[in-house]
Amino acid sequence: MSEKLQTLIIEDEELARNLLRSYLKDQPDIEIIGECENGFDGVKAINEKKPDLVFLDIQMPKITGFEMIELLDHKPQIIFTTAYDQYALKAFELNAVDYLLKPFSKERMQKAIEKVIHHIQHNENNIEKLEEMSNFRPGEEFIDRVVVKDRHKIHIITVDKIRYIESLDDYVMIYTHDGRHMKQKTMKYFETYLDPKNFIRIHRSFIVQVDNIAEIQQYEKESYVVILKDKDKTKLKVSKSGYKKIKEVLHF
Amino acid sequence: MKHPLTNNYRLLLFYALFWGVISIINIALNVGWYHQPLTYSLLDTGTNYILYPLLGSSIWYSIRYNSLEVVTIGRLLLFHFIAASILCAIWVYISFVIYRPFISEDDNRLVNDLPFKIFLGYLMYVIYLVFFYAVNYYQSLKEKIKKEVEYKTLLREAELQALKSQINPHFLFNSLNSISSLTVSNPEMAQEMVINLSTFMRYSLMHNEKEMVPFSKELENIKLYLGIEKVRFGKKLNAEFEIDSHCFEAEIPNMILQPLFENAIKYGVYETTNQVTINTTCVCEGNLLKIRIINDYDADTVKRKGEGIGLRNIRQRMEILYNQPDLLKIINHKTSFEVQLIIPQKQAVS
Numbered sequence: 001m002s003e004k005l006q007t008l009i010i011e012d013e014e015l016a017r018n019l020l021r022s023y024l025k026d027q028p029d030i031e032i033i034g035e036c037e038n039g040f041d042g043v044k045a046i047n048e049k050k051p052d053l054v055f056l057d058i059q060m061p062k063i064t065g066f067e068m069i070e071l072l073d074h075k076p077q078i079i080f081t082t083a084y085d086q087y088a089l090k091a092f093e094l095n096a097v098d099y100l101l102k103p104f105s106k107e108r109m110q111k112a113i114e115k116v117i118h119h120i121q122h123n124e125n126n127i128e129k130l131e132e133m134s135n136f137r138p139g140e141e142f143i144d145r146v147v148v149k150d151r152h153k154i155h156i157i158t159v160d161k162i163r164y165i166e167s168l169d170d171y172v173m174i175y176t177h178d179g180r181h182m183k184q185k186t187m188k189y190f191e192t193y194l195d196p197k198n199f200i201r202i203h204r205s206f207i208v209q210v211d212n213i214a215e216i217q218q219y220e221k222e223s224y225v226v227i228l229k230d231k232d233k234t235k236l237k238v239s240k241s242g243y244k245k246i247k248e249v250l251h252f
Numbered sequence: 253m254k255h256p257l258t259n260n261y262r263l264l265l266f267y268a269l270f271w272g273v274i275s276i277i278n279i280a281l282n283v284g285w286y287h288q289p290l291t292y293s294l295l296d297t298g299t300n301y302i303l304y305p306l307l308g309s310s311i312w313y314s315i316r317y318n319s320l321e322v323v324t325i326g327r328l329l330l331f332h333f334i335a336a337s338i339l340c341a342i343w344v345y346i347s348f349v350i351y352r353p354f355i356s357e358d359d360n361r362l363v364n365d366l367p368f369k370i371f372l373g374y375l376m377y378v379i380y381l382v383f384f385y386a387v388n389y390y391q392s393l394k395e396k397i398k399k400e401v402e403y404k405t406l407l408r409e410a411e412l413q414a415l416k417s418q419i420n421p422h423f424l425f426n427s428l429n430s431i432s433s434l435t436v437s438n439p440e441m442a443q444e445m446v447i448n449l450s451t452f453m454r455y456s457l458m459h460n461e462k463e464m465v466p467f468s469k470e471l472e473n474i475k476l477y478l479g480i481e482k483v484r485f486g487k488k489l490n491a492e493f494e495i496d497s498h499c500f501e502a503e504i505p506n507m508i509l510q511p512l513f514e515n516a517i518k519y520g521v522y523e524t525t526n527q528v529t530i531n532t533t534c535v536c537e538g539n540l541l542k543i544r545i546i547n548d549y550d551a552d553t554v555k556r557k558g559e560g561i562g563l564r565n566i567r568q569r570m571e572i573l574y575n576q577p578d579l580l581k582i583i584n585h586k587t588s589f590e591v592q593l594i595i596p597q598k599q600a601v602s
Contacts, residue, residue, distance in 0.1 A: 012525075013426065013484055019433035038525045059422065061524050061550075083429060084421035102429035156552055 004031040005116070008051040010042040010068075011035070011081065012060045016102065020055055020081070023106045029117060039063035040154055043071045050074045053116055055100075058082040063156065067147045070184070071154060077116045142195040146174065148181035155181060159198070163228065164236065165190055165207040200249055202226060202242035210249055255312050256387045267305070275301045291354055292361070299347035300369075304376055307343055311335070311380040315388060332381065340373035403572045407463065409565070420514070423481075430484050445483055452476045456507065467534070467541065468500035474509050478530070481517055489521050490529045499534045502541040504595050505573060509543070511562035512591050516547035519589065524550035541595040548588045566593075 007030050011017045017035055024030045033049055036042040039060050046054060046068075054076045058065040065080060080099040098112045146157045157176055166173045167187045174181045191201045201207045214229040216238070224238040226246070238246065257264045275297045282293035314335045318328060347369065351362060427449055434442035455473045471493075478491045513530065520528040530547045563582065570579040574596050581592040 013430070014486055015430040015433035015437075015484065016426075018437055019429070022433075022436050040525075059522070061522060083425035102425055103432040158552075 005029050005052040005113075005120075006031055006033045006049070007053045007055070008033060008042075008045055008049065008076070009035045009055045010039070010045075010060075010065070011055065011057040012037050013057075016057070016081075019103075020109075023109055027110070027113065029113060039065070039068045043068055043149070043154060044152070046076060047073045051076050052120070053077045053079065053113075055079050055081055058085055063147050063154065071147060071149045077119060079112045079116065143193045146183065148174065148183050150181060157181065159194060160209075162194075162199075162209055163212045163230070164209060164234075167205045197249065200242065200245050202246060203237050203239045206236045206242075208236060213246075213250075216243075216246065255309070256384075256391065257309055257312075267309075271301050271305045295351055295354060299343075299350060300372060303346060303350075304343055304373070307339060307346075308376060308380045311339070311377065312384050315381060315384045332377075336374055336377040339377060340370055343373055344369055399572065403569075406565075406568055406572060423514075426484055427480055434483075441483070445480065448476055448480050452480060456510070463505060464503040465506045466500065467502040467504045470504050470506060470509055471495070471500075474513055474532075477510060477513060481521070485521055488525075488527055489517070490527055492529060492531045494531070494533045496535050499536045499541055502536060502595065502597055504541065505569060508566055508569065508593070511566060512545055512593070515560070515562055515591075516545060516589070520547040520549045524548075526550070536597075536600075539597040539600045541597055543593045543595070545591045545593075546588055551587055563591075 007024065009017055009020055009024075009032065011020065017037075021032065021035070024032055030053075033051055034045050036045050039062050042054075042056070042060075043063075045051075056065045056068065056078050058080055059082065063071075065082075069078070081102060081104070082099060083102045098115050100109060100112060142159075144159055146159065146162070148155050148157060157174065161176045163175045163177060165187070166175070168182070171182050171184055172187060172190065174183055187201070187205075187207065190199070190207055194207065198210050199207050200210060208226060208228070212228050212230075214227045214233070216224055216226050219225050222240065224243050225235045226238055228234040228236070257267055278297045278301060279290075279293045282288040282296060283290060288296075314332065318331055323331070344366070348362065355362065427445070431442050431445050431449075434445060452473065455476075475491075475493075478489070482489050482491070516530045520530065526548075528548050530545065533544045535542050563580070567580045570593075571577060576596070579594045579596075583590040583592070
């Protein structure tokens with residue numbers, strides 16, 4: 001390698017950061033260009049500094065390492081570090097991305113770096129695999145929040161704040177009580193990981209929070225719309241199967 | 253507690269058999285030995301040894317609601333004297349009603365028998381009393397044993413849970429990682445942390461020897477736990493204690509506090525980048541030890557779900573141990589989370 005890997009450390013615990021820094025200090029291929037203590041700063045730093053490699057802790061305050069990946073514009077190579085996360089580990093194994101289990105040895109870390117260098121030389125990047133992976137949550141029942149980024153601000157939306165979700169080709173638009181946020185995820189993902197007791201897929205293009213439904217109107221024979229509890233009285237189309245699902249959840 | 257005779261089919265059968273045998277002996281004696289007429293023998297036996305046992309089974313209720321431990325002796329005697337008199341009166345009256353059609357007006361056998369009948373009524377009452385108190389004692393003993401077994405099972409589960417939570421993988425591996433880091437930068441502190449971690453784990457492993465421990469000991473263990481976490485989280489974790497010094501001698505179920513602090517760290521410290529204060533206050537009022545733990549949390553990132561296994565376990569343990577609901581209270585303020593735990597003491601702590 002002619003140039004050193006521009007490396008970023010994202011880790012919330014100081015001692016863990018210190019250790020990683022001391023391990024990396026004398027690595028010939030590594031140059032540390034920054035350290036972040038939480039996921040918010042991490043997303044910003046990655047998008048601004050565009051590192052080649054990121055050591056990323058999974059369990060962090062505000063947003064997790066996994067959630068961070070969904071928000072990146074720049075896609076570096078990533079080595080995850082984690083103490084224990086059985087579901088994540090399973091996902092790693094499936095996707096053959098490298099990860100370090102804390103506490104880890106310097107030798108183990110060197111191996112991970114070698115793997116990354118190999119990836120770069122063969123022009124492979126694991127980030128796409130990672131994105132695939134973040135659509136798949138083995139073992140997890142339902143999500144309780146969604147992270148989104150508008151321009152430079154990251155929002156954490158707890159699912160109870162979601163009014164409805166609209167599909168827009170490759171994206172979805174998430175409507176909350178104080179605005180709307182675009183996110184690169186599929187309707188299928190939300191249909192699977194939002195609790196069906198609270199969220200109904202009423203149409204190919206819509207998922208609605210049950211508590212947010214004001215009324216259901218028939219507007220043609222065999223065709224319905226729901227009217228939402230907001231000041232615009234938003235109307236959303238309901239498909240035949242959607243109507244059946246509403247009936248089941250609301251018991252009428 | 254249900255009536256032992258209706259609740260236990262075998263006991264009821266035995267009871268019927270017993271009085272059946274007594275009745276047959278009584279008839280045989282009356283007819284064979286005293287040469288009484290058969291009708292009279294049947295009436296005598298019927299009222300004494302069949303009617304009385306029927307009425308007498310109700311004496312259960314008079315003892316059931318007059319526990320020996322609660323009522324004073326004087327009141328108890330008075331109560332039973334009145335109950336016995338009422339029962340006797342009813343019994344004698346029904347007996348007379350049964351006798352009347354069979355006995356001529358001038359037969360004064362009834363009047364002659366009256367004092368004996370009343371005496372018999374009171375005597376039987378006393379016998380029943382002793383019998384039922386014995387049954388009651390036996391049943392409560394059995395129930396107590398059953399409850400104790402239940403409690404022990406639950407305690408074992410709680411221990412297991414506690415054990416699991418110390419070997420909470422996040423806690424353990426992250427602590428080990430901190431130690432790994434400290435061996436490079438600060439070997440002395442690394443050593444201290446190894447010792448603290450060992451002491452904490454040892455306390456948790458040994459605690460199944462005793463159910464109740466002095467509050468001071470439990471508190472020491474909590475401080476050890478928070479100390480270990482403090483090494484990991486640094487300034488982010490701030491623990492404050494306001495403990496009434498005379499609370500230290502109070503007794504507390506072991507390992508009941510640790511899950512509460514673990515929760516506070518999990519939902520408070522893990523999920524935020526700000527400093528989180530865990531404030532613990534303890535006061536002793538009369539024979540109650542009151543513990544209150546408050547931690548801030550970041551309402552934006554954490555959506556607290558209902559009661560987890562940890563809290564449910566504590567609630568169950570407290571209920572079985574003290575037979576009293578509501579000793580554990582959980583209050584969710586908008587930006588902080590409050591847990592109140594009340595530990596009743598045998599004696600007032602002063």
